[in-house]
Amino acid sequence: MDAAGDRVDTDLLGDIVRHGPILEVLLEEPLDRREIEARLDVSRATSHRYTQWLDERGFVEKENGRFQLTWRGTVIAEEALRFEANVRTAHRMTPLLDAVCEDHRDFVLEPFVDATITVAKPDDPYKPIERFIALVSESDTFRGFNTTHMAPLILGEFHQQVFEETGTEIIYLPHIVEKLFETYPERAQEAIDSGHLALRTRDELPYGLALFDDRVGIGGYDDETGLMQVFVDTDAPIAWEWAERVYASVRADSSPLDAKPDLSQ
Numbered sequence: 001m002d003a004a005g006d007r008v009d010t011d012l013l014g015d016i017v018r019h020g021p022i023l024e025v026l027l028e029e030p031l032d033r034r035e036i037e038a039r040l041d042v043s044r045a046t047s048h049r050y051t052q053w054l055d056e057r058g059f060v061e062k063e064n065g066r067f068q069l070t071w072r073g074t075v076i077a078e079e080a081l082r083f084e085a086n087v088r089t090a091h092r093m094t095p096l097l098d099a100v101c102e103d104h105r106d107f108v109l110e111p112f113v114d115a116t117i118t119v120a121k122p123d124d125p126y127k128p129i130e131r132f133i134a135l136v137s138e139s140d141t142f143r144g145f146n147t148t149h150m151a152p153l154i155l156g157e158f159h160q161q162v163f164e165e166t167g168t169e170i171i172y173l174p175h176i177v178e179k180l181f182e183t184y185p186e187r188a189q190e191a192i193d194s195g196h197l198a199l200r201t202r203d204e205l206p207y208g209l210a211l212f213d214d215r216v217g218i219g220g221y222d223d224e225t226g227l228m229q230v231f232v233d234t235d236a237p238i239a240w241e242w243a244e245r246v247y248a249s250v251r252a253d254s255s256p257l258d259a260k261p262d263l264s265q
Helices: 010-018 020-028 033-040 044-056 071-092 094-099 127-137 156-165 174-183 185-194 237-252
Strands: 060-063 066-069 116-119 141-145 167-172 197-201 208-211 216-221 228-234 255-257
Touching: 010 020, 010 071, 020 033, 020 044, 020 066, 020 071, 033 044, 033 066, 044 060, 066 071, 071 094, 116 127, 127 156, 127 208, 127 216, 127 228, 141 237, 156 185, 167 174, 174 185, 174 197, 185 197, 208 237, 216 237
Parallel strands: 141 167, 167 197
Antiparallel strands: 060 066, 116 228, 141 208, 197 255, 208 216, 216 228
């Protein structure tokens, strides 16, 4: 904000938000006054007030009886809609924002505007992990990193998938890898030897990130139980691009694990 220069007057910001509906319809196409009134279900007096406000600020111009956004008005309209979408997304993603460590909120909201958000409920505590496992089962490849096990170790269905069926690469904390080998010593090593599973380790990880064939997901976990509390997934291209960058960055700072860790130490 400092680099942007003087701050925008808060009254103007409020007026832009209040005029969001007319900015949105004019962003779609130029309209005459009657079309504006019909599209927004407002009176002639109200439509006049709207268009006058837009004209005074250079947001619209009138051509052949129709109001169309100027270049400046188009930019303002797009940013106003983006702001509204991000605020709405922040409210929807509150369970994830609450679950993710405050020091590692390095993801942005915009890619997850249309995301599916699955939250654990008292009567259905495994709903997020069930959503996650369903996506793994539908995918031929899977990559991800996590602060804890991607799925509880007792869930054999998931581990059979990553050991035998899905081309998988996972980045774990070192002690999580050790626990995985304690539980599945032979199967984990066989999966690595066969090429089905590639494990990497990193001393610190921010949250849970999953990249499927055509979807991206983020998981938030309960610090005490280690259970997944929320899973957010989307197939938006912008989310995929963001996830690829994040995963590549984390992977570049991780180490490959080619053999069973020494559990005697």
